[in-house]
Amino acid sequence: MTASGSAKLVMNPATANGGDPAVSGGAVKCGFNPNGSFRGRVDFPGRSGTGFLAINSIGYTVINSLGAVGSTTKTDLQGMNGDLTGHYALGSDIDASATPGWNGGKGFTPVGYNGFTGAFNGLGHTIKNLYINRYSTINNSTYNRVGLFATISNGATIRNVGMVNGNIAGSYYVGGLVGWSNQGVGINVIANSYNTGTVKGVYCTGGLVGISYYGGVNSYTIITDSYNTGVIDGTTGGNGQIGGYVGGLVGAPEHYNKITNSYNIGEVKGTYLVGGLLGILYDGSILTNSYNTGKVTGSLSVGGLVGASFTNSNKITNSYSIGSVTGTDSVGGLVGGASNTNITNTYSAGKVTGVSNVGGLIGSKDSTVTVNNSFWDKDTSGQATSAGGTGKTMAEMKTLSTFTNAGWDIDNQGGTGKIWRIYEGETYPLLRYWLRPLTVTAKNDSKTYNGLAYSGGNGVTYNCFINNDPLPSQPGGTPLEGILTYGGDSQGAKNVGSYAITARAR
Template sequence: MFKQTSMSIIFAAAALILSLPTHLLAFAGGAGTPENPYQISTREDLEAVNNDLEAHYIMINDINLAGNTYTRAVIAPDIFTSTGYTGTPFTGTFNGNGHIIGALNITGVNQLGLFCQIGSSGKIINLGLEDISINGKEYLGGLCVTNEGTINNCYSNGVIQGVNYSLNEMLSGFGGLCGMNKGTIVDSYSSCEVSGIHSAGGLVGSNTGYISNCNATGDIVEGMVEECFPVGDPEGIEWMDCQQHGGGYIGGLCGYNTGLIYNCYAKGSVDTVGITGFWVSRSYGGLCGYNNGSIVNCYSTGYVSNYYSCGLVGESSLSEDSIIEKSFWDVETSLSQTSDGGEGLTTAEMQDIFTFTDAGWDFVNETANGVEDLWQMPAFDYPRLSWEAIAPTNSDIGMLSVNWLGGGCAAPDWCGGADRDFDGSVTVDDLLLLADSWLYQ
């Protein structure tokens, strides 16, 4: 009797386990709620997010995807790999928890990235993507193809390689972080090298949403091929019989903007083909290729490569919606004296804090322009966003000692960075500021 009862319990338990939804068994822990999110620990956990695209997730360690090649987006993929999205968007929350997904490798056709589509209620936070490789035809991004939700405190580095273009797809979208942004991206960056054809940018290919406190430092290479066809198995696609032409809407941060870009910068070079022929665009810029939105408190420093390229913005619409305010580019490093908006400055002027505070930018250690402390100014460098913490070290103490109670400090050196309040002298006020951020990471 005891044996039969035990066996009955075992069979009943097995039946219960087998009847549970797959996603309840796929994670390291959690219940998928905001208070108790599913815990992601492995590649299998990551892929299992597709079983519940409305749930809440948190990573509990780094995940290395080396040795795996995907042919479509890992999460919320496009079902038919067509030009239009045919999948189900991710509408939950994904908290990277400060962890990294490494060596993501995707080689396919369209709609390729870690996430394909983030819906309006979707939220991705605190996530890093390192050493990624995304190769495809159109609509490519490191973190996502299209964002309609919120991305906060995320970054990507690696290579985004686009190989095709259609004249019917004016906003195809190639971006280091996202191909297209229709939502909100804040406190994020990309250092990806991006190769795209139309609407390509270091951070996003096209923006109709809101981007704030972000930067892009990777190089952008325009290279368009047309009339290609794929050959080979899904894990080894090659493109044959390609013809190269010129593209357009290429920018260091954003290729095509009709939204708002606020407090951002780009440092990557914009290397354009500039081929004349059936279609030529002048829309190449160090920050944005084309603007019919708002760009406020932004700058660029990257080299732009040909006649059709401009220092900050390649082309601005004549519409009243097109606004470029308090934004600058370096005429020396870009080798460009022209831009369809913004103000060109020398390197020395670009590394002088007063250039920016006089324009109303909100910096650390000043209150005239606000107390949010959005920017900081390192010695001999361009402005940096305040979340890009620059920790003081022993060398900072050394410079403070050498210049103690001295005067005559000025941009771009500020007495080796010892004059932290930019008042021209090194006093106890600078010592207090250094102490306040000592070894801060």
């Protein structure tokens, strides 16, 4: 959608519209294409400022430029530091290629060190090549709370923005989008957003958020419909708190956080409490409908999905990891170490390597952990045992009955609304939420008459490239196995003419 000239745009996703009932808290959502880019966006070409965009009756400032070093204009990206309570929206993609030369090489100044409390809506746009270099082993205000936003608090919302090809580095609390989500009063929301760039830190480092901390049952952070593909590096050596709490999506989600419908495919490296999606899950937090396929490397408490989960009844449900996991102590295909956690309807299938307390699904746990209907692949993991869960062969892990017999919400049919989908004998269970239809189209072909019947085809094209893989694939980059056949009246044709070539794939 483009709002040009003097056009004004009012979006009211929370109100009733014909047969569409009102939804309390309704929000603008720009969906994802199969390759991870936004499916839709709203453009305001050549216009920045206020007076021409409202969402749910709140006026937004439209931003179309990066701004300059130290800007506080409130009308450009860097200038958001001029009003940390404001409501901002991107009117176009922002190229931040100039930022490596800012602030003596430190780059962009993160927005809101003491707390951004407003709203930021990318409207389906991206911020490319953002550079922040506050890397140090020193924990002070110069080097910590590093990301596009330093700190968000008191019910701040961030939606529909992609951080592309950035290079973000800091000491403590470092994220590609937010360094520290400090709940304060109210619920912070980060939704429908992603990071593809490199993030480096020494403590609490995540692809999207470094740490989400301080909260309660009515004050927490929700992260949903989000993903990371960039390399997350928290491997800095040293003592104390150096190199810990590292996650592909969030380094340390603590205190009643809720993470749902999210994934990571980037490599994650750290020292302790290192997970493919989350470094830790802590104090009544919930992780559901999420997965990891990225490689995970660390030392202590290393997990394919979560490094460690502990304190006050955490929950991990309908989630999985197929990324390889390497560590030293408390190393698991899904969770490295756990206590006070309920783990239900999960699985892992990546290779798991460690020295002590190593398990196919869970590395170590205590008696406060409950594991229900959860499995690991004994063949691919290289692990015959686990602190929890049930080991299965690869063939069993690709069999529907393994999971229906365990009570999973799963089938092998399309369009049924079940949480899980499996392609019998070909794939592990896949979260239906992230699956997209695949259309296979035959390419045109030509032939010089020779009296012989035509057969086959000239190859095909696909409409669906998951995570930019060269072939349509299941998460993690392993091409889906299947059979391609050609049909149409071209098959067997001998005479000069035009014929149809159709392609079918299973």
